[in-house]
Amino acid sequence: DAGITQSPRHKVTETGTPVTLRCHQTENHRYMYWYRQDPGHGLRLIHYSYGVKDTDKGEVSDGYSVSRSKTEDFLLTLESATSSQTSVYFCAISEGQGHTDTQYFGPGTRLTVL
Amino acid sequence: GQNIDQPTEMTATEGAIVQINCTYQTSGFNGLFWYQQHAGEAPTFLSYNVLDGLEEKGRFSSFLSRSKGYSYLLLKELQMKDSASYLCAVLDSNYQLIWGAGTKLIIKP
Numbered sequence: 001d002a003g004i005t006q007s008p009r010h011k012v013t014e015t016g017t018p019v020t021l022r023c024h025q026t027e028n029h030r031y032m033y034w035y036r037q038d039p040g041h042g043l044r045l046i047h048y049s050y051g052v053k054d055t056d057k058g059e060v061s062d063g064y065s066v067s068r069s070k071t072e073d074f075l076l077t078l079e080s081a082t083s084s085q086t087s088v089y090f091c092a093i094s095e096g097q098g099h100t101d102t103q104y105f106g107p108g109t110r111l112t113v114l
Numbered sequence: 115g116q117n118i119d120q121p122t123e124m125t126a127t128e129g130a131i132v133q134i135n136c137t138y139q140t141s142g143f144n145g146l147f148w149y150q151q152h153a154g155e156a157p158t159f160l161s162y163n164v165l166d167g168l169e170e171k172g173r174f175s176s177f178l179s180r181s182k183g184y185s186y187l188l189l190k191e192l193q194m195k196d197s198a199s200y201l202c203a204v205l206d207s208n209y210q211l212i213w214g215a216g217t218k219l220i221i222k223p
Binding site: 040041042043044045058059090100102103104105106107108 | 118144145147155156157158159162201203205209210211212213214215216
């Protein structure tokens with residue numbers, strides 16, 4: 001258990017509203033990731049962080065922003081949610097000091113944008 | 115472009131053996147991961163291969179051939195709880211994980 005929690009676990013929102021998802025870890029891991037998972041697609045990286053205030057874009061970053069003001073928290077924000085952002089969102093941590101280390105996932109957040 | 119191919123779905127019988135294949139074309143290679151994902155849950159780590167050959171871990175084994183861009187996950191003595199999706203992921207030259215869409219494994223009694 002890598003000590004990762006996500007909140008909320010489920011959310012239904014309307015198009016155009018802002019949404020923030022939270023990922024919290026208790027074991028001081030340096031690397032954190034946000035993915036989305038959609039049917040028929042592999043997990044797709046949205047953004048990742050390699051330390052406090054250090055973040056970078058992933059494959060599908062358009063429409064998303066992130067912040068990491070504390071080691072333990074990594075926030076994903078949808079500034080103005082769209083129906084195409086309906087998905088399951090997973091947070092992950094990398095146990096070691098780099099991307100080559102195994103990633104462990106939080107329980108996921110199911111987001112529905114109406 | 116980068117591509118990971120896995121069969122979409124496979125069916126096997128309880129107690130039997132099943133092999134789930136993964137082929138990849140990526141810009142560089144820094145390792146290959148297998149994860150298990152039960153419906154409605156998070157992916158969980160199964161194995162990591164970076165060198166050619168077979169890695170055995172209990173009922174599960176994972177094989178890698180870098181020259182062929184090929185890996186497989188072998189599950190022995192199948193149990194009903196092995197019904198899940200199995201995800202293959204490759205770490206490319208930029209140390210980004212590229213994920214396959216997953217193989218849904220259905221176990222029948």
